[in-house]
Amino acid sequence: MALLGVADVAAKIGVSRRRVRQMLASGAIAGQRVGNTWVINPKALDVLRQRRLGSGRPWKPESAWALLAVASGRDVALSPSQRSRTRHRLEAGLDSHLAQLTARCAIRSCYAHPSTLPILAAEPDIVTSGVSAAARYRLDIVAVYQFEGYIPESALPALIEKFALEEGAARPNATLRVVADQLWPFGPDEDVAPPAVVAVDLLESGDARTRRAGAQLLRELRPAGR
Numbered sequence: 688m689a690l691l692g693v694a695d696v697a698a699k700i701g702v703s704r705r706r707v708r709q710m711l712a713s714g715a716i717a718g719q720r721v722g723n724t725w726v727i728n729p730k731a732l733d734v735l736r737q738r739r740l741g742s743g744r745p746w747k748p749e750s751a752w753a754l755l756a757v758a759s760g761r762d763v764a765l766s767p768s769q770r771s772r773t774r775h776r777l778e779a780g781l782d783s784h785l786a787q788l789t790a791r792c793a794i795r796s797c798y799a800h801p802s803t804l805p806i807l808a809a810e811p812d813i814v815t816s817g818v819s820a821a822a823r824y825r826l827d828i829v830a831v832y833q834f835e836g837y838i839p840e841s842a843l844p845a846l847i848e849k850f851a852l853e854e855g856a857a858r859p860n861a862t863l864r865v866v867a868d869q870l871w872p873f874g875p876d877e878d879v880a881p882p883a884v885v886a887v888d889l890l891e892s893g894d895a896r897t898r899r900a901g902a903q904l905l906r907e908l909r910p911a912g913r
Contacts, residue, residue, distance in 0.1 A: 690726040699732060712796050712859050717893030720858065731893065746784075751791035752872045754784065758883035758908065781887055782905060788887055792837065792864040797847070798856035804834045807850065807861065812842040814873045816880035817862065817888035818897060823879050826889075826900040835862040835888065837880060839871050864888070882908055 696716065697704045708725065711718040717731040750773075756763040757773050758781055765773060776784060799807065808815050817835030821828045838846060843865055846852070852861060866872070873880070880888070882904055889901025 689729075691729055691732075692727070693725050696727055696732065700735065711893075712856075714796075714862070714891070714893040717895070723857070734893075746787040746790045748790050748792075748867065748870050751788045752870055754781070754788070755791065755881075755883050755887065756872060759881040761881070780905070781883060781908075782890060782902070785887065785890055789891070792866050795843070795854060795863040795865055796856075796859035797852040797854050797861045797863060798859050799834065799850055799852050799861045801832060801860070803850050804832070804860065807834050807836065808878075810846065812846065813838050814877055814880050816864065816885050817892070820879050820885045821889075821900060824882055824885060824904055826904060828889075828897055828900045833860050833862075835864070837864045837866055837873065837884075839868045840865050841868050 693704050693707045697707045710716045711725050718725045718727040753773050813836040815836045818830035818833050819835045886901045886904040889897050892898050
C-alpha cells in the first residue's frame, strides 16, 4: 500500500495543505515525519472518514462534559430531561460520541523542551490526561517524550510564557486541552483526569496502539458506567 503525502491527503479530503499539516500536528490524522516530510498511511483517512460520518449534530461543551461526568460516576446538576438524555447517550457508549465530545475543549499543540515535560505535569493549573495518564490507569503505552493535559483557558497564556512553549511547531510534543473557565470540570486537588475522560482522549489519537489503550480503558469502565 503506497503511502500518501500532504498534497495527496489535501486533495482526497478537500482541504488545504496547511490544514492537513495542522491536522497531522494535532493528531487528527495519523502520520509520520521522515525528515521534513509527512507520510500518511491511507488507512488513516478511513479513520478520519468514520469520525466525520459519525459526527451528527454538534454538541455544546456543557453537554459533552455532562456526559463525561455521568460516565465517571460524578454528581452533576442536570434537569430531569437532561439527565435522561445523558443516560440515553451513555447507553450507546462514549465511543459512539467521539465526534460530539470534541466540543469539550480546544486543542493547542506545542513544542516544549523535553526537560520541561515532567515539570508541566506538576503545574497546579494542569490536570494530566491521555498518554500522560496511562501509567495511573496501568495501560500498556509509554509516552516519555509526550505530554497531554487539560488547562483552564485563563491559565494558558502564562503557561506558554513560563515554559516558552512553541505553537505551530513541526514536531509538537505537548498537547494542551483548553477548557473555558466556567466549564472547568476538575476539582482543586485533582491532578489526573478521571478514566472516562482519559479513555476519550486516547481514542482520539492518530496512533493505533494509543486508541487500543483507550478502548481497553473504556471496556473496564462500562460495568460501572451503566
